Amino acid sequence: MEWRDKGIVLAVRPHGETSAIVEILTESQGRHAGLVKGARSKSMRPILQPGNQVTVGWRARLAEHLGMFQIEADHLGAGGVMEDRAALAGLNAACALAVMALPEREAHPAVHAGFELLLSAFEDEDVWPALYVRWEAGLLSDLGYGLDLRKCAVTGETEDLSHVSPRTGRAVCREEAAPYAAKLLELPGFMRGSGEIVKGDIAKGLDLTGYFLERRVLWPVDRQLPEARTRLIAELERIGRL
Structure with missing residues (x-):
């Protein structure tokens, strides 16, 4: 079993003296873990930093096995945020x-x-x-738990949406929300693509x-x-x- 994909390093856990179990978020394989041998070497340490974008190859005898990663650097952006x-x-x-x-x-x-x-x-x-x-x-x-911010759950209006129901995840307009504001979650305008961020x-x-x-x-x-x-x-x- 094997595949090759682009991915983002999420986490690195030491395994033994020189290896590590690395978790990567890939486009087609999702969140996937694999063993990287020599992960603590001088050449691999800069690559295996969370946030780095890499090309990864995975190979295992059976699909349910942890498997081995071969990782190549694409964009080492993690270094840019370290400071x-x-x-x-x-x-x-x-x-x-x-x-x-x-x-x-x-x-x-x-x-x-x-x-x-x-x-x-x-x-x-x-x-x-x-x-x-x-x-x-x-x-x-x-x-599968997306918020419905398209229109007011009560009136169907699409303007002046100000809150979200904690029970349904649906938006509520300001007028309808007013009597229950303390029990609702506030909705910032930028989450609906409208208004400046204040x-x-x-x-x-x-x-x-x-x-x-x-x-x-x-x-x-x-x-x-x-x-x-x-x-x-x-x-x-x-x-x-x-």
Whole structure:
């Protein structure tokens, strides 16, 4: 059994003295793990960093085996965020959430494409926090728990949508939401593709996606949001981007 694909390094776990088990998000094979021999060598260490884009070949005798990876560097973008604490926190949060939420060996090409877009934006702190929130929303959607932000669940109106029902994940317009605002989740305009991003919007977006990721994706399998995501929120607050 073997295949070859493009991918993004998500996690690296030491295995033995010189090897590592590496998890990679690929376009056609999804989140996939494999053993890399010589992973701690000087030539491989810079390649096996979370966020790096690689070409990977996998081979195993049987499909259910862990198998071996042969990995070649495509774009070593991880080095570009190492000195930016907030961007590094964003990268680590996305990698940790992908490992935790995505089923192994199940293709999610839209999540992979969104991750590539996020990686390309980390150099611009005016852009990437909103892209990160959108990536989490896309992850929810691709896992079958997408938010319905097209129209008000009560009136069918498409304007002035301000909140989301925590029960249904559907949007609610401001007038209908007003009596129940304390029980609803706020919807920032940028998540519907309208309006400028103002102070507080990223926090609202993270609260919204985090709520549904916890309750729809993670809690049913006895998991919680990764600590890396908590550190991301702290870093965004530090730089004034929440």
